[in-house]
Amino acid sequence: MKFSVVVFPGSNSDYDACYAASSVLGEDAALVWHKDTDLQGADVVILPGGFAHGDYLRTGAIARFSPIMASVKAFADRGGPVLGICNGFQVLLEAGMLPGAMVRNDRIKFVSRLVPVRVEHTDTPFTAACESQQVLHLPIAHGEGNYYASPEVLSELEHHRQVIFRYADPLGVVAPEHNPNGSLNNIAGICNRQRNVVGLMPHPERAAEAQLGSADGRVILASAVQALASLSR
Amino acid sequence: MRARVYVTLKPSVFDPQGRVVADALVTLGYQDVQDVRQGKFFEVELSATDAATAKARVTEMADKLLANPVIESYRVEVLP
Numbered sequence: 001m002k003f004s005v006v007v008f009p010g011s012n013s014d015y016d017a018c019y020a021a022s023s024v025l026g027e028d029a030a031l032v033w034h035k036d037t038d039l040q041g042a043d044v045v046i047l048p049g050g051f052a053h054g055d056y057l058r059t060g061a062i063a064r065f066s067p068i069m070a071s072v073k074a075f076a077d078r079g080g081p082v083l084g085i086c087n088g089f090q091v092l093l094e095a096g097m098l099p100g101a102m103v104r105n106d107r108i109k110f111v112s113r114l115v116p117v118r119v120e121h122t123d124t125p126f127t128a129a130c131e132s133q134q135v136l137h138l139p140i141a142h143g144e145g146n147y148y149a150s151p152e153v154l155s156e157l158e159h160h161r162q163v164i165f166r167y168a169d170p171l172g173v174v175a176p177e178h179n180p181n182g183s184l185n186n187i188a189g190i191c192n193r194q195r196n197v198v199g200l201m202p203h204p205e206r207a208a209e210a211q212l213g214s215a216d217g218r219v220i221l222a223s224a225v226q227a228l229a230s231l232s233r
Numbered sequence: 234m235r236a237r238v239y240v241t242l243k244p245s246v247f248d249p250q251g252r253v254v255a256d257a258l259v260t261l262g263y264q265d266v267q268d269v270r271q272g273k274f275f276e277v278e279l280s281a282t283d284a285a286t287a288k289a290r291v292t293e294m295a296d297k298l299l300a301n302p303v304i305e306s307y308r309v310e311v312l313p
Contacts, residue, residue, distance in 0.1 A: 094301065103304060108250065
C-alpha cells in the first residue's frame, strides 16, 4: 500500500509521516511536492503538520490553493482516504473539505505535550483498527487548535457522528479541564460526512514507536492499512 | 485605485488575543477598557479605474482569501 505525503513549503512533519508509514509500518511512502498535481498512485494521502506558507494570513489559508490540493480533493471525492494532521487538518478546514475553522488556543500559548485522546468512532479508515472509546496518548504541538464551528454545524457534526477524537483524561473521561486549547466539545479530530477524510490536531506519526514516548499513534496509520486491505478482499 | 479591507472575528467567536490585549490595557491602568477585539487590515492597490469595479473585485478577494467566512466578517472600503 502506498502513502503519499504532501510537502508544502513550511511542512515539518512530512518526513516523520513518511518514516512512520515506511519504516514503522513497512508500507510504501512518497513525498509529493505541493506544486505537483500527481499523487503518485497514492492509496492514502497525508497532509502533514508544520507551518505551510509560514501560516501567513491564517493557518492553511494559502496552502489550500496549492496545485496538489485539486488532486487531493478529487482523490477524496472518489472515496480515497485522506488524513490531515495538525497543520494538515487546518488546511482541510480552509479547503472546505472538513467543516469548521481553527482559532487561537484559548490561553494563547503554543501547547506542546502528550495528551490523552479518546477515539469516538471506529468506522473511518484511520480508526478502523482502534477500539471504540480507546484512549491514545498522542503529542499535540500547536498555537491554533481551538476548533470552532457554528452551533448548527456543531450539532450536525455530533448528530452524524463526525467527531472522531476528543481530548480526555487517561481514563477516557471528557471534561473541560482536559481540554488543552478551548476546542468546542473537546474536539481533537473530525471526519467528513462520507467518513474518508479525517483531520486531527494530535500527531500520530510522532508517536509511532515506544522510543518516542508513545507508540499509540501507530494504530491510526495501521488502521488505513487494515481498512484498505479489507476493502480489496 | 486603493481599497481597504477590515477583517474581524464574528461576535460569536471568542478572541483570545483581544482578551489578552484588553487585560494588558487594564494592567496599564486603563480601567475603563471593557473589551478588545483584534482584527486584520489590508490595503489593496489595484489597476481598476472605477470604484464599483474595484469594490466588486476586492469583495471577491475577501470572500475567497482575505477572510474565512466561518469565523470572520469583513468590510470593504474603496478610497476616492
